[in-house]
Amino acid sequence: MAQAQRSASTSVIVDAIRASGTVSRVGLTVTTGLTGATVSTVVRRLIDDGLVVETGRAESTGGKPRVLLELDPTARYAVGVHLDHASITCTVTDLAGTSVALSTHPGPGTRSPAEVLVETAAEVDRLVDEAGVDRSRVLGIGFVAPGPLTSDGGMHRTPPEMRAWTDYPITSELGRLTGLPVVLENDATASAIGEHWAGGTGTENSFAVLYMGTGLGAGLVLDGVAYRGSSGNAGEIGHTTLDLDGPVCWCGTRGCVEVLAGPAAVVAEARRSPDLAAAAGLSTGTSGSEPQPSVVSDLAAVARAAAAGHPGARDVLERSARYVAAAALTAVNLLDVRMLVLTGASLAAAGDIYLPAVRGVLASSLFARGAHPVDVRLSRTAATAPALGGAALVLQTHLVPAPGPLTSPGPLAPPRHGTPPGEPTPLST
Ligand SMILES: [Zn+2]
Known part of the structure; x- marks a missing residue:
């Protein structure tokens, strides 16, 4: 054969x-x-x-x-690490993609990338020990970052809160510290892979995830294969321009969905209302060396205020949800998929407002609405999806490896299973 x-x-x-x-x-x-x-x-x-x-x-x-x-789920294990401004989530999963150890710690804050990776390596060791996993069965680490990613195993043009990570060689450094191969993936694509692996998309082979953590993006699985684009940066739906003369986004353009209505915009708008800021318990965010709450935790606080009946909180989130729904409509019009999964920590916190908004717009306005409905669902693992997806990526790479530009520092599997360069990597369900 x-x-x-x-x-x-x-x-x-x-x-x-x-x-x-x-x-x-x-x-x-x-x-x-x-x-x-x-x-x-x-x-x-x-x-x-x-x-x-x-x-x-x-x-x-x-x-x-x-x-x-x-x-045999215990035959192999994989580690997923999700780095976000808000938090660092680590998980160890078995071959079935079930998490056997999980931890979440505060985001990098003002610590240097080198410090954070040393701590991350120690945390990976601790979790592997805690789970009682034989280290020789751990295949590698899927490291998930907001991106944009580079082929050198790091991020280029980082979000403003993570500037220190620009062009930092994440995969080679973490590989050196842990002795494990490290694969890098962006948060939205990792979430899509994790969703597929964990069975959250059933038998559907083509779908998109709308990921909202600190940022907003889409992960795409088409005909069973994660679509990454030419540089691993496909699906940046958060940087779709909705207002040509709008405010400047950190990506360099104006009027993106993210700058108009992403989590940071929601929190900023909530903060402009003293009554809402007080009701949600939002920090003023300026004092001393105290660790600052993340955008994600602040958005979760606004969502709690909305759930408690604060009308201003609900208005702010519903306004954001209209824009996010417009981005979702664009993604589904472009791809013509039948399933869209909402995921990420911000949607875990406020999914009850975003889910009906997205469903409503797709039902009323999708170009192909006469041809097929779209199943819009909230991920069952929305808060930890990127880390689980990072681990799933490692398992998938091991089972059917395809050498790709983002793999470092070495192959994740014996060469006899190797796929020639250029072969797509089918996902396993
Ligand atoms: Zn942008």
């Missing part, structure tokens, strides 16, 4: 075993359409690699009982 073909077959078979829970080899030929010989060869290799185990036999229906297969 050619290497590329074998990789594709491996991916399809791992997908089918994951989706089924337990399945026989014959069952795999039915669900995948692959030949019995191909299924046998690939399953044998997966068993030899310890990824799949034989778990017993199915009830006999007259013939020879069939041996059942399932993934």
Whole structure:
């Protein structure tokens, strides 16, 4: 079997075993359409690699009982780290993408990238120990950052609060500190991969996630493959211009969705109302060396005020939701997908306001509304989606690796599973 073909077959078979829970080899030929010989060869290799185990036999229906297969979730583990201005979330997940250890700490603040990565490496060690995971089974780290990302394994043109991270070599430094391979991904794309891996999108193979944490972006999975664009920066829907003469955004252009209505704009507007700022308990944010609350935690405070019945808080969020819904409409018009998942810490906090706004606009205004509905849903793991997605990316890369521009410092898997450069990386579900 050619290497590329074998990789594709491996991916399809791992997908089918994951989706089924337990399945026989014959069952795999039915669900995948692959030949019995191909299924046998690939399953044998997966068993030899310890990824799949034989778990017993199915009830006999007259013939020879069939041996059942399932993934061994403890065979491999992966680490996901999500760096945001608001917080640093670390998780260890098993092969099924289930989090076995999770921690969230305050964001980098004024600490240098070097300090933060030393702390992150120590936290990764601590979580791996806490979960009782054999370190030799940890495949690597998926490091998730707001971007824009560069092919050198860092961020270029960082958000204003994270200027110290501009062009910092994140992947090579964290790789050196932990001894683990590190893959870099942006928050929205990681969230999309995590959503797919964790089963949040069911059988839907093409979908978008609308990610809102500190910033706003979209992650895209099309025909089962994460679409990253030419430099890993596809989906920057937050920087769609809605007002040509609007205020200047940190990205350099004017009147973007993010500068008009992103989380920072919501918090700034709430702060301009003394009554609302007091009701939400927003800090004045200027004093001394106290750690400053993040935009995400401030937005969550506005959302709590809205939930408690403060009409001004609800107005501010509903105004933002109209703009975000316009961005969602643009994304879905562009991609013509049937599913949109809302995720990220800000949508975890205020999803009850944004979800109906997005649903309403797509139902009334989508160009293709006569052709198909769009399933708009709130992620079940909206607050931790990027970190889980970072770990899922590592698992996916291991199962069907495709050398990409953002992988560093080394391959995540034995070379015999390698996919030739340029091959797309199908996702596993
Ligand atoms: Zn912008």
